[in-house]
Amino acid sequence: MLQNDLHGIATDHGCIGFGVATAEPFAGLNEEMTERKNSGLAANLAFTYRDPSIASDVRRTYPWAQRLVALAFPYQPEAGRSVSDAGSLRIARFADGDRYAGLRKALAAVAARLSEAGHRAEILSDDSRLVDRAVAVRAGIAWSGKSAMALVPGAGPWVLLGSVATDAILDGGDAMQRSCGTCIECIPACPTGAILDDGIIDVPRCLAHVLQAPGVIPxxxxxxxxxxxxxxxxxxxxxxxxxxxxxxxxxxxxPRIIDILGSTDRELLDRYGHFYLPGRRPRILRRNALVAAGNDRSAHLEPIVIGYAGHPDWLLRAHAAWAIGQFRTGVGLRALEQAIAEERDGRVRVEIHRAKERWTTGAGLR
Ligand code: B12
Ligand code: SF4
Ligand code: SF4
Incomplete structure (x- = not known):
């Protein structure tokens, strides 16, 4: 039977979750997303938030869709555990390499089997036209955690999601009835307090967003x-x-902070081109590494950070000024004084003044 074949294909491709959801619109989701957008909770996210009326109703994209075959693909333990070492950086495990590759293969194999049986089949995963977690929960393969993550028995949040829209009438299960119960561990674990309420994330404060958003890091x-x-x-x-x-x-x-700050754009794109980088420009990686250098404060990083105070890109000069202020050394203070004498960009001048204030307001030299 087709349904069993599809399940077998998903399992053979390493999926930990397989389920079928109806393709009805997700009631209330368009309004919920529009409300989050209007209240600022969704920052200025594009993706699904570009048009929530589409992302909450797959039939706006594929009017023939009857079912969504949902898959959950685990990426642990293969992706490994991050370690915090002085002078180095952490990368979220889903992004350290192409963790979607296995999921894409599984989705393609499911779609191929549906086509072979004479049905329409279109793959949707991390696509602006569908909210993947809503599909996974409806298909009964995940429950919705307080962290907003879709949690799958056996792998918890360490799964990537996708689905195949089809006109095949497959049997659907019920939405998963599990919940987080009394657990609240993710809420104090969030470094910025971005988890507001059951499954509601204050996106402007979520570091996953902050580190990929263009512009100045608040x-x-x-x-x-x-x-x-x-x-x-x-x-x-x-x-x-x-x-x-x-x-x-x-x-x-x-990776080492010094290596990121010392690499060319070409080298950064070769290594991290699979990240979401606005405009495909690696400047946000340098920006993030400057902030990490200011938090790390290892002495060997100070010269390269000071070098960035003269970078042609204002965004990098601005974050370099902040980072220099974090080191609080005499060399740093002199670098800021020289920078303010030459700086014409108001956005950078504000940062330099703020960094210099650390010395005048009593923080002093280290
Ligand atoms: C935009 C986006 C982000 C944004 C915003 C995330 C957010 N929580 O709002 C940012 C950049 C911050 C982000 C971060 C991350 N993301 Co992201 N992201 C997306 C994206 C592209 C769209 C999500 C979206 O529009 N959500 C809208 C909100 C409203 O829905 P939701 O919380 O996702 O789903 C629930 C609601 O829809 C609810 N629901 C359904 N109907 C209704 C009706 C009503 C009335 C209500 C109230 C609710 C409701 O049910 C769903 C399940 O609980 C999806 C891919 C996709 N196309 O779906 C990936 C996705 C959600 N991200 C993913 C990942 C891996 C991450 C990170 C872990 C990455 C990282 N390590 O840095 C973090 C996790 C942060 C977090 N705690 O959520 C995975 C999540 C896998 C999983 N197991 O849940 C996804 C599904 C990508 C994928 N295909 O695998 N992400
Ligand atoms: S409340 Fe507990 S189980 Fe639920 S998402 Fe948070 S940490 Fe995970
Ligand atoms: S900042 Fe975002 S990704 Fe990090 S713990 Fe908080 S909600 Fe989760």
């Missing part, structure tokens, strides 16, 4: 950025249903 979030280069896993690592699988993952050292 000053009040820079210390919370810590040693992150891209993404944030704290609400995943703190989540008990994912702990057992994470314990079997081996520690993976991250």
């Amino acid at each position: 000053v009040d979030l820079r210390e919370a950025v810590g040693d992150r280069l891209y993404g944030c896993d704290d609400c995943l690592t703190s989540c008990p249903p994912g702990r057992r699988i994470l314990e079997t993952a081996v520690p993976v050292p991250g």
Whole structure:
């Protein structure tokens, strides 16, 4: 039977979750997303938020859709555990390599089997036209965690999601009835307090967003950025249903801050071109690494950070000024004084003045 074949294909391709959801619109989701957008909770996210009326109703894209075959693909323990070491950076595990590759293959194999049986089949995963977690929960393969993560028994939050829209009338299960119960571990684990309520994330404060958004990183979030280069896993690592699988993952050292700051754009794109980088420009990686350098404060980083005070890109000069202020050394103070004498960009001047204030308001030299 087709349904069993599809399940078998998904399992053979390493999926931990397989389920079928109806293709009805997700009641109330368009309004919910529009409300989050209007209240600022969704920051200025594009993706699904570009048009929530589409993302909440797959038939706006594929009017023939009857079912969504939902898959959950685990990426632990293969992705390893991040380690925090002086002078180095952490990358969220879903982004350290192409973790979607296995899921894409599984979705393609499911779609191929549906086509072979004479049905229409279109793959949707991390696509602006569908909210993947809503599909996974409706298909009965995940429950919705307080962290907003879709949690799958056996892997917790360490799964990537996708589905195949089809006109085949497959049997659907019920939405998963599990819940987080009394657990609240992800809420205090979030470094910026971005988890507001059951499944509601204050996106402007979520570091996964902050580190991929263009422009200036808000000053009040820079210390919370810590040693992150891209993404944030704290609400995943703190989540008990994912702990057992994470314990079997081996520690993976991250890149050195000095290497990121010392690499050319070409080298950064070769290594990290699979990240979401606005405009495909690696400047946000340098920006993030400057903030991490200011948090790290290892002495060997100060000269390269000071070098960035003269960078042609205003965004990098601005974050370099903040980072220099974090080192609080005499060399740094002199670098800021020289920078303010030459700086014409108002956005950078504000940062330099703020960094210099550290000395005049009593923070003093280290
Ligand atoms: C935009 C986006 C982000 C944004 C905003 C995330 C957010 N929580 O709102 C940012 C950049 C911050 C982000 C971060 C991350 N993301 Co992201 N992201 C997306 C994206 C592209 C769209 C999500 C979206 O539109 N959500 C809208 C909100 C409203 O829905 P939701 O919370 O996702 O789903 C629930 C609601 O829809 C609810 N629902 C359904 N109907 C209704 C009706 C009503 C009335 C209500 C109230 C609710 C409701 O049910 C769903 C399940 O609980 C999806 C891919 C996709 N196309 O779906 C990936 C996705 C959600 N991200 C993913 C990942 C891995 C991450 C990170 C872990 C990455 C990292 N390590 O840095 C973090 C986790 C942060 C977090 N705690 O959520 C995975 C999540 C896998 C999983 N197991 O849940 C997805 C599904 C990508 C994928 N295909 O695998 N992400
Ligand atoms: S990804 Fe990080 S910042 Fe965002 S909600 Fe989870 S713990 Fe908080
Ligand atoms: S940490 Fe606890 S409350 Fe948060 S998502 Fe995981 S199980 Fe749910």
